[in-house]
């Protein structure tokens with residue numbers, strides 16, 4: 001980076017807004033790998049005006065930037081090299097307001113998901129997005145990646161929860177689009193272009209988010225399910241029986257259930273091991289009797305072979321803790337983690353095919369499958385332990401290639417980042433990718449925002 005640009009950046013940010021050299025020590029570039037941060041400079045603007053000033057200078061100099069937030073992204077979107085400049089949103093941390101009448105929150109992009117969940121709860125409201133990385137992931141990062149998580153079935157992805165957005169474009173222009181209305185069809189819905197664009201079209205600095213009334217109850221059942229047909233039927237049964245109250249339907253193949261309920265994992269098994277499938281079923285806001293009756297009728301008609309219904313908030317947390325304990329898959333080294341979408345009816349054959357190919361290649365391979373079945377989203381996780389150094393590319397082929405014929409997606413919710421770029425054409429047509437490139441060229445002609453990501 002040229003010295004002149006460094007001096008100009010130092011002039012538009014306060015002294016602690018520019019970190020270099022020793023100031024970068026102890027920082028990581030990734031929540032999962034804990035890889036020490038490689039960068040020449042880290043910029044920490046504390047306001048939209050400062051983000052705008054930084055981008056204006058970098059745009060003028062043709063200087064690329066990598067945007068960093070909670071660093072919980074799982075597709076290497078925030079990876080850096082030693083010569084990179086990082087734009088961190090860690091100082092945009094204010095919850096500006098919570099309006100209990102309009103049921104909206106106005107937040108800066110660096111507020112964590114958990115901070116907003118807790119603030120909403122104190123106001124008797126709820127922000128329904130939820131995912132395991134809630135303590136570190138930021139709302140700006142959630143919007144940039146269009147995060148999904150545990151309750152998409154009922155509330156949609158982040159895209160459905162964002163009412164308004166403020167974005168700084170590559171040349172420093174601030175785009176205020178802080179709509180607070182649920183219904184606003186006045187022209188193009190520009191915010192949607194930035195949601196899920198993974199920081200390639202603009203830097204999200206503020207958001208207006210839709211809140212809901214705090215649910216009166218949270219009921220959870222953990223069930224053993226005797227077969228896949230019963231699992232698919234259970235999803236429909238619970239959805240129908242709960243009359244719109246179903247908020248999560250998570251599935252675990254047995255290897256994952258055993259992993260998270262066997263020491264050194266601390267989770268306890270709520271039902272016996274040995275079933276072909278396990279389901280976590282959650283209802284928010286319905287009444288306890290209705291939930292109990294829905295579970296009992298599922299057992300009576302053979303959709304469930306064994307079940308534990310949480311009797312307290314601690315039991316609810318313990319059951320969700322099993323689903324969230326995905327780090328157990330990293331016990332044998334950082335795993336290859338996939339996040340695919342496919343039609344529900346194709347899931348058993350797809351999983352069987354991937355497993356068959358994995359075991360044919362490496363009989364001792366460790367692989368786990370679990371996910372948000374209600375949304376058609378499965379996570380396939382493969383341990384690299386004992387696998388050859390070229391295994392990653394081979395596993396990717398086994399996981400991604402069958403999706404094309406099924407109309408599936410290589411990313412259900414984590415995004416493309418650097419990791420899945422080569423596979424984008426499995427899920428998007430050549431015409432779609434060409435239009436994505438045209439949009440990138442139009443929004444960021446000098447290619448300074450998160451270069452090389454997505455397309």
Ligand SMILES: Cc1cc2nc3c(=O)[nH]c(=O)nc-3n(C[C@H](O)[C@H](O)[C@H](O)COP(=O)(O)OP(=O)(O)OC[C@H]3O[C@@H](n4cnc5c(N)ncnc54)[C@H](O)[C@@H]3O)c2cc1C
Pocket residue numbers: 031032066067068069070071072073074076077078089109130131132133136137138139140141142143144145146147148149150198199200202203204205326413414417450453
């Ligand atoms: C244990 C665990 C569980 C997870 N579970 C889920 C899950 O269930 N569902 C799900 O969808 N994801 C899940 N994730 C992935 C992750 O939490 C999300 O991708 C998250 O939304 C990223 O937010 P972040 O603040 O950490 O962003 P980062 O990781 O810092 O950034 C992610 C990408 O967005 C860009 N970016 C970040 N902030 C902005 C901004 N303000 N403006 C422009 N670009 C920006 C970055 O440059 C990068 O490309 C999980 C991750 C972990 C570690």
